[in-house]
Amino acid sequence: MVELTAAEVSDMRGWRHDLHRRPELGFGVDETASFVATCLREFGVDEVHTGIGRSGVVGVLRNGTGPSIGLRADMDALPIQEVGARDHRSEVDGVFHGCGHDGHTAMLLGAARYLADARSFEGTVHLVFQPDEENGRGAAAMIDDGLFERFDMAAIFGMHNKPGMPVGTFATRIGPMMSSEDLFEIVIVGRGGHASTPERHIDPVVIGAEIIQSLQTIVSRSVAAIETAVVSVTEVTTDGARNIVPTTVTIRGDCRTFSAAVQHRIEERMRDLVSGICAAHGATGTVDYSHEFVPLVNTADETAIAIGAAAAVVGAANVNGDGDLVTASEDFARYLERIPGCFIDIGNGEHGDCGSSLHNPSYDFNDDALAIGTRYWVQLVSEYASRT
Numbered sequence: 001m002v003e004l005t006a007a008e009v010s011d012m013r014g015w016r017h018d019l020h021r022r023p024e025l026g027f028g029v030d031e032t033a034s035f036v037a038t039c040l041r042e043f044g045v046d047e048v049h050t051g052i053g054r055s056g057v058v059g060v061l062r063n064g065t066g067p068s069i070g071l072r073a074d075m076d077a078l079p080i081q082e083v084g085a086r087d088h089r090s091e092v093d094g095v096f097h098g099c100g101h102d103g104h105t106a107m108l109l110g111a112a113r114y115l116a117d118a119r120s121f122e123g124t125v126h127l128v129f130q131p132d133e134e135n136g137r138g139a140a141a142m143i144d145d146g147l148f149e150r151f152d153m154a155a156i157f158g159m160h161n162k163p164g165m166p167v168g169t170f171a172t173r174i175g176p177m178m179s180s181e182d183l184f185e186i187v188i189v190g191r192g193g194h195a196s197t198p199e200r201h202i203d204p205v206v207i208g209a210e211i212i213q214s215l216q217t218i219v220s221r222s223v224a225a226i227e228t229a230v231v232s233v234t235e236v237t238t239d240g241a242r243n244i245v246p247t248t249v250t251i252r253g254d255c256r257t258f259s260a261a262v263q264h265r266i267e268e269r270m271r272d273l274v275s276g277i278c279a280a281h282g283a284t285g286t287v288d289y290s291h292e293f294v295p296l297v298n299t300a301d302e303t304a305i306a307i308g309a310a311a312a313v314v315g316a317a318n319v320n321g322d323g324d325l326v327t328a329s330e331d332f333a334r335y336l337e338r339i340p341g342c343f344i345d346i347g348n349g350e351h352g353d354c355g356s357s358l359h360n361p362s363y364d365f366n367d368d369a370l371a372i373g374t375r376y377w378v379q380l381v382s383e384y385a386s387r388t
Helices: 008-019 030-043 101-118 138-144 204-222 260-281 300-314 367-387
Strands: 045-052 056-064 070-074 123-130 155-162 176-179 181-189 229-238 246-256 284-293 296-298 340-346
Touching: 008 030, 008 101, 008 367, 030 045, 030 056, 030 101, 030 123, 056 101, 056 138, 070 101, 070 367, 101 123, 101 155, 101 367, 123 138, 123 204, 155 300, 155 367, 181 260, 204 229, 204 246, 204 260, 229 260, 246 260, 246 340, 260 284, 296 300, 296 340, 300 367, 340 367
Parallel strands: 070 123, 070 155, 155 340
Antiparallel strands: 045 056, 056 123, 176 296, 181 246, 181 284, 229 246
């Protein structure tokens, strides 16, 4: 059983609070990355590599021969103004750790120090600290910068706190766990003019309304009932005014699913509908469709290992191996397209600020989860070596 001293837990709390006070966005996590690299060197981590994927950090621990594993934490914050009177409140206006990445970083640093001191594992551990998770660009940047070529990992594991789950619990699942996110922008170009003579024009507002209605048939008529998909229109803008039929209407939104095949089916049907409806009215329509996040799909063997490690830390009764599907998205999914692995949720508490939704201005990471998450990481390394 992994045990942490009161001083070690206090240190992690201090790291987390310091990171919370000085949040950074996207790839601009230079101060955070520098702090992480400094800590890893002080802990005696064998290798510390910086600037991977612009601002990512990878620490490497080696101990004898054995399997090679990757553990990933994210470092970036959110462009949200924090509310609340906590002592460690963000000192950066309009930016705060509203998703708990400060806690994720602190937990992995705690595991790095423990593993570096104890050397209680056989093999190689890669400690991956990633920038720009929130925008879905950080994992791809690190991969493109040779993450898996430079650091030979057989599998990679990630963890995220989850408000609403009690502290001391974990949840994950084999297969699809979190959805993709695609963004779309539809631009309809008609022929504008005076609102009193609509018969002289090609009204893109009417065409846009028809398209918005038709987009809802993608899920109901082009996606199998046993699949899950969401198509949401979230913004409509025009270049018209009170007495002007516009020439252009722009429709924006997002789509989510747990299957790459459904992801591509949605895009295909959207393009067909926009093209057909616009042609029927004598207008033109274009679709800009981007795949921002891919579905997160856990592999079976690695999920079994993660469940076993979590059970060793908190007891089997507190680990849900058949967790809910989540229609939020996670950049960790990009790694799972390349190598096996598992993503797991750790409980952040059910009440108060720790029970508030992620990305809520009052949210806070629960310090009581720090030791649990660190113990999970350390146990996972041991569990992985014993099963592979």
